[in-house]
Amino acid sequence: MIVRSGLEIGQAGDLQRRKAAAVAPKASRPDGPAKRRRYVSDTPWPWLMPLVAILATFAIYPLFYNIWLSFQEFLPRKRQLAYVGLENWSTMFADARMWDALQVTLAYTGICLVIQVVLGMAIALLLDSDEPGFGLLRGVLTLTLVVPPAITGMMFLLMEDAQFGLIPFVLKSLGLMGAGGVILSSPTWALWGVMLADTWQWTPFMVLIFLAGLRALPKEPFESAMIDGANAFQTFTRLTLPMMWRVIAIAVLIRGIDLFRTFDYVYVMTSGGPGTATYTLSLYAWQQTFSFIKWGYGAALSLFTLVIIVLTANVFVRVARLKW
Amino acid sequence: MNGTASQRMLRILAAWFVVGLFALPIYYWITVAFKPNRDIFALPPIFFDFDWNLSSFEEVFGISFGFDKGLEVLPGGGNFYMLPNLWASVVIAVLSTLLTVVVATLASYALSRMRIPGQHHFVFFVLSTRMMPPVAIAIPMFFIYKSFGLLDTYTGIILVHALMNMPLAVLLLKSFFDDIPTEIDEAALIDGASRVLIFRKIVLPMAMGGIAATAVLCFIFSWTEFLFVLTLTQTAFKTVPVAASTFVTSTGTAWGNMAALGTAAMIPAFVFILLVQRNLVRGLTLGSLKQ
Numbered sequence: 032m033i034v035r036s037g038l039e040i041g042q043a044g045d046l047q048r049r050k051a052a053a054v055a056p057k058a059s060r061p062d063g064p065a066k067r068r069r070y071v072s073d074t075p076w077p078w079l080m081p082l083v084a085i086l087a088t089f090a091i092y093p094l095f096y097n098i099w100l101s102f103q104e105f106l107p108r109k110r111q112l113a114y115v116g117l118e119n120w121s122t123m124f125a126d127a128r129m130w131d132a133l134q135v136t137l138a139y140t141g142i143c144l145v146i147q148v149v150l151g152m153a154i155a156l157l158l159d160s161d162e163p164g165f166g167l168l169r170g171v172l173t174l175t176l177v178v179p180p181a182i183t184g185m186m187f188l189l190m191e192d193a194q195f196g197l198i199p200f201v202l203k204s205l206g207l208m209g210a211g212g213v214i215l216s217s218p219t220w221a222l223w224g225v226m227l228a229d230t231w232q233w234t235p236f237m238v239l240i241f242l243a244g245l246r247a248l249p250k251e252p253f254e255s256a257m258i259d260g261a262n263a264f265q266t267f268t269r270l271t272l273p274m275m276w277r278v279i280a281i282a283v284l285i286r287g288i289d290l291f292r293t294f295d296y297v298y299v300m301t302s303g304g305p306g307t308a309t310y311t312l313s314l315y316a317w318q319q320t321f322s323f324i325k326w327g328y329g330a331a332l333s334l335f336t337l338v339i340i341v342l343t344a345n346v347f348v349r350v351a352r353l354k355w
Numbered sequence: 356m357n358g359t360a361s362q363r364m365l366r367i368l369a370a371w372f373v374v375g376l377f378a379l380p381i382y383y384w385i386t387v388a389f390k391p392n393r394d395i396f397a398l399p400p401i402f403f404d405f406d407w408n409l410s411s412f413e414e415v416f417g418i419s420f421g422f423d424k425g426l427e428v429l430p431g432g433g434n435f436y437m438l439p440n441l442w443a444s445v446v447i448a449v450l451s452t453l454l455t456v457v458v459a460t461l462a463s464y465a466l467s468r469m470r471i472p473g474q475h476h477f478v479f480f481v482l483s484t485r486m487m488p489p490v491a492i493a494i495p496m497f498f499i500y501k502s503f504g505l506l507d508t509y510t511g512i513i514l515v516h517a518l519m520n521m522p523l524a525v526l527l528l529k530s531f532f533d534d535i536p537t538e539i540d541e542a543a544l545i546d547g548a549s550r551v552l553i554f555r556k557i558v559l560p561m562a563m564g565g566i567a568a569t570a571v572l573c574f575i576f577s578w579t580e581f582l583f584v585l586t587l588t589q590t591a592f593k594t595v596p597v598a599a600s601t602f603v604t605s606t607g608t609a610w611g612n613m614a615a616l617g618t619a620a621m622i623p624a625f626v627f628i629l630l631v632q633r634n635l636v637r638g639l640t641l642g643s644l645k646q
Contacts, residue, residue, distance in 0.1 A: 073469060073550055074469075075465040075466075075469040075470075075471045078461045078462060078464060078465035078469070079461075079462050079465050079466075079471075081457075081458040081461060081462070082458050082459065082461070082462035082481075082521065082525065085458060085514075085517065085518055085521060086480075086481070086484060086518070086521065089492070089496075089514060089515060089517075089518035090484045090487065090492070090518060092499070093491075093492050093495035093496050093499060094487075094491070094495070096495040096498070096499060097491060097494060097495040100494070100495060100498065154373055157366065157369055157370050157373065158370055158374075160366065162363070162366070162367055162370070164367075164371075165370065168370055168371065168374040169632075170629060170632060171374050171377070171378050172374055172377055173628050173629070173632065173635060174378070174381060174621075174625055174628065175377055175381070176628065176639075177575050177578075177579065177621070177624035177625060177627070177628045178381065178579070178617075178621055178624070179578070179579035179580075179581065179595065179596040179599075179617075179620060179621075179624075180579060180581060180596075181579075181581040181596035181597070181599065181600055182384075182596060182599055182617040182620060182621070185599060185600070185613055185617065186380050186381075186383075186384045186617070187380070188608075189384075189387065189608075189610055189614075190380060190383065194396075195395075195396040195397070195398055195400075197383060197400045200398060200399060200400060204399075231377065231380060234377075235377060236639060239635060239636055239639065240636055240639060240640060240644065242636075243636040243644060243646050244644070246646075247646075278644060281640050281643055281644060282640070285639070285640060285641070288485070288486050291488070292488035292489065292490070294489065294490060294581070294582050295581045295582065295596075298581075298582075298585075298600075299600055312488075313488055313489075313490040313582075316490050316491075316494065317490050317493070317494070317582075317586070320494050320497075321497075321586065326494075326498070329494055330494055330495065333488065333490045333491040333494050334491060336488045336490065336491060337487055337488055337491040340486050340487070340488060341483055341486045341487065344483075344486045345479075345483065345486075348479075348482075353643065354643070355478055355479070355482055355526055355529075355641065355642070355643055
């Protein structure tokens with residue numbers, strides 16, 4: 032393709048010729064309206080249209096549909112939806128099980144975040160070295176991230192099985208657990224059993240992000256700290272942590288969002304049980320809609336979950352001044 | 356931070372031990388796929404010395420009944436023939452990735468290069484769609500799909516997976532385009548090249564590595580997705596993660612078959628993730644951290 036300046040476009044990377052070619056049009060710019068118009072008519076909308084169309088059809092429209100649905104309820108006798116006003120919303124705020132689910136979700140999110148950040152940082156510090164074989168170890172750690180979460184749930188379902196599971200067996204032989212070996216059907220321990228699967232799968236996420244952050248840190252402050260006689264703990268709290276805060280904030284944001292909307296693990300491992308011990312908001316909303324045919328109530332619950340996440344995450348992004 | 360030789364040794368040992376702990380469940384799960392039932396339930400658990408056995412794989416891939424009798428119901432109540440589901444997973448992951456990458460590449464090029472009113476807000480809106488809980492999309496989508504006849508169809512799942520991956524793809528690709536100096540575009544613009552031409556001949560080839568990495572991540576997330584497929588399909592097909600969950604039958608769980616299917620599902624994802632190591636952290640953080 033030959034463009035007007037006579038330069039073949041395939042050679043546009045060639046600096047000499049590009050500079051030479053760039054001079055002439057610049058000089059003739061005032062009387063080159065055709066060229067100027069190209070700049071001006073350089074509209075982004077054709078480029079953005081497909082994305083906007085997809086987001087409008089599959090994010091905004093469902094969102095409004097969901098809002099509409101939350102003011103309706105399915106009447107089994109009439110076999111149709113009917114307008115019920117704010118009933119679903121008032122039921123929701125008076126529903127003890129919803130508050131239980133919120134509590135479970137918050138506990139799950141908070142505990143997992145703390146464990147995964149601390150563990151992730153510890154492992155990242157351990158692996159932040161050029162020892163032979165450490166590259167391989169980092170590669171192996173990425174593998175947990177791509178196991179489908181539902182499959183992870185089943186892996187841990189088997190490993191936490193009271194009779195022949197690996198984990199109860201180890202805990203029992205270490206004397207840390209009674210003969211029952213019950214994890215996932217114990218109201219106290221079920222949530223921890225699910226969190227174990229989550230932590231196994233996603234701690235490497237933290238490790239990889241923190242490792243990338245650690246590797247990008249400048250060397251000089253650490254050298255001068257060593258000369259000044261700072262110990263490892265001081266170096267970590269006074270230098271590493273403050274310099275890593277942005278990296279940590281991004282990891283916490285992304286992980287926090289995913290933790291708050293957890294569904295796969297609890298659905299596969301416990302279905303919310305025993306009792307309501309592992310009901311997360313997402314699972315509760317899903318079950319209300321699809322198992323108990325309370326379409327409108329499920330919609331209200333899922334919207335409530337959405338509002339909490341999107342608000343919290345947006346505030347977090349603003350406060351931490353993260354940029355995209 | 357380099358201490359004595361013994362400290363160094365300790366660190367290497369600790370690192371191998373910790374990573375070994377993370378690798379163990381995967382290894383254990385793969386052995387379950389090769390174990391006869393007797394060895395799956397053995398106590399203490401057997402890690403190495405079991406009877407290698409391919410029957411779980413044979414059932415899952417239909418080898419034991421000549422690949423075609425998919426509807427045969429096996430003892431235990433479950434049908435373990437999963438080849439159609441693997442195929443469904445591949446079709447959905449590939450097509451939704453293709454759709455996502457094409458749409459996102461166009462959009463993120465514009466977001467990276469052109470002056471757009473309210474651009475900051477738009478990027479933020481895209482990021483916000485990443486925050487929406489899938490359940491809040493899946494519930495209305497079920498009813499919308501039902502009325503449009505998209506329930507239980509490949510098209511429906513492909514579209515919804517494309518939406519799911521869109522924020523990741525747009526933000527990640529934008530970060531790759533931002534890495535390419537704008538001087539290149541400007542010089543070509545002054546030379547009279549059109550945007551489309553610059554995009555096709557200059558920027559796209561330069562961003563190919565980033566686009567490939569984005570595609571791989573989209574493929575993996577579609578491959579591993581659970582909630583949308585669970586909600587928006589009924590009888591026509593299931594992808595692998597959802598199909599595997601049906602192995603929990605009333606008469607017990609077919610652990611061997613489940614592990615065989617799980618193993619088969621992990622292998623392509625493992626290969627792919629090793630291909631994008633260099634861009635993985637950037638992908639996981641939606642393009643905000645560069646390696």
